[in-house]
Amino acid sequence: MRHIISILMENESGALSRVAGLFSARGYNIESLTVATTEDPSLSRMTLVTSGTEDIIEQITKQLNKLIDVVKLMDMYECAHIEREMMLIKVRASDGGRDEVKRLADIFRGRIIDVTSNLFTIELTGTSDKLDSFVDVLEPSDIIEVVRSGVMGIARGEKALRI
């Protein structure tokens, strides 16, 4: 089962390595991880996508909570939430293919942010699934480069991860 775990932690130099170290030491997997400071510069917010059985997820959240730098965390899976990921993708677009790539980008509400005579660079946001689908519809040999931000999540409504 895939889980999105959001973590508020002290914005200290070693904090990220404590989380990463925990996952490698205990053999948990990380599908993606993003981190940046919040509106309060003393706090960072990390979003981590992982998967495992319910028992493993329970251990993961307990072990994360045990880290001294972790202030608070939330398993997005337990509440209604919104998830977003951003992708920058560079694709070959020359002659006949040019219109087709543009059309696909429009369908996925992507924005073309850089153009050359035979390339488009497209910016796309959405769930990871949506990004995957976009990649799938493109001709593999046309894809030159893919950059993904990793997933971010936020709870819907009043619920919030804050101190």
Place this chain on the structure above:
Amino acid sequence: MELTGADIFVRCLAEEGVEFVFGYPGGAVLPIYDALYQQDKVQHILVRHEQAATHAADGYARATGRPGVVLVTSGPGATNAVTGIATAYMDSIPMVAFTGQVPTAMIGNDAFQEVDNVGITRPCVKHNFLVKDVKDLAETIKKAFYIATTGRPGPVVVDIPKDISTHKTEYKYPRRISMRSYSPVTRGHPRQIKKAIELMLTAKRPMLYTGGGVVLSNASKSLTEFARKLGYPITNTLMGLGAYPATDRQFLGMLGMHGTYEANMAMHNCDVLIAVGARFDDRVVGNVEKFCPTARIVHIDIDPASISKTVKVDVPIVGPVDQVLKEMLKLLKESGETPDAAAMKAWWKQIEEWRAMDCLKYKQDDEVIKPQYVVETLYKVTGGGAYVTSDVGQHQMFAAQFYKFDQPNRWINSGGLGTMGFGFPAAMGVQFAFPDETVACITGEGSIQMCIQELSTCRQYSLPIKIINLNNGYLGMVRQWQEFFYQGRYAMSYMESLPDFVKLAESYGHVGMQITRPADVEGALKEAMAMKDRLVFMDFLTDKTENVYPMVPAGSGQNEMILV
């Protein structure tokens, strides 16, 4: 007033009430040693290897309940300390280890004696810090002691770059500290406690499984009262020995891989298991699938991550053992309810039948000294009142099985990491804490050689430790596994070229004895114990092929024991 980092360091330790710092100097900590030299509040103990500094601090902590303090230099000083830090981590022992670091401007340059100590120790500490500004030093030290000693205790490392010790700042030691990211639980949830009591009282075949958390929580008295009130059978893990008086009838001995038949059978057959400050280690549980097949389980532990980690439990209670047990006792007294007397009678009858197997029996021999006999005799000669440290191996198990601890904090051994070399330096820490008590280190000829250099430290500080070397000429625990599971192919488990331990002890200025005959065991022990102010190294030549029984082979059910 402005003080240097080094002076601040020393003042902070004094504020924390630190009596002893176990350490070893070097370039990166010279300013701190200079500050230590110029004061007399905190005593520095010079060991002969940094590993021993950590074990000594650890032994001190286990015996006193107060944090052990270590000071070592950067690079090799810090890496030598890692084994001892990991040892303390696995057994949840409060320790603060200060490591020197190269000056801040040189960090990351592969400078002389630089290692990323925060990185190296990260997986084996409760927390660690790199101090980057002398203004943060006092608060960091305060935090280090606070984290090490509260909640589930553990080692904290504070890495101090050399320039931080020489920089100056205004000194103020924080009285109190609060951290938004760290707030250990101080009370168990009342509803869970009530639920647990209700479940316990329905039991027909209850069992108390108690561990190191009882010792760490200083809850021995509460546990004893609680167990006696209910009349339930009780077992201790290796880490919990002494938390409940071993000579009491309700006590079934240690459980687990080398636990007693009665303790393991009672575990396997119980219908309600009450786990108290114990973490369901694999040396206890064996095969998770076969563990306590008919039991509903209550688990009291201060660390939520210990709960349902390996074995799923029915009623978890997150909180300090002492507070939770006191609350339970109060509820029991108020309700006036008592266990099912008829069921208890039948259960005890069954247990007594198991106990009658006398699973720890061994054949006494006229020619060869049995290791069990030495421990039994030590128990007799010391009246059960000694502090006993041990190393790792068969001798450790014999010590656990045959020395009956009636008090907590007296049995000091490395359970989680199983660190050979632990016992002797740990005994030094205990002897510093209790200069007038008998401190015995039960060890093997393999283990003792891993920190043998500390004979020199003991000479310098006149520590009258009694070393009981159960010398079987083998890495006995390894030999036993090879006999049982590798068809007797004894790869590298025979110890050749042993030193003459008597001469070795004497060369350090201690007393050495070699005991070869069973008839001399008691007399020799008495003679050694009478030498109150001398370290005595007692080299007992014991049966080379004795094994530890019972044994639950790794991965088996608790009822699947190899008996003598």
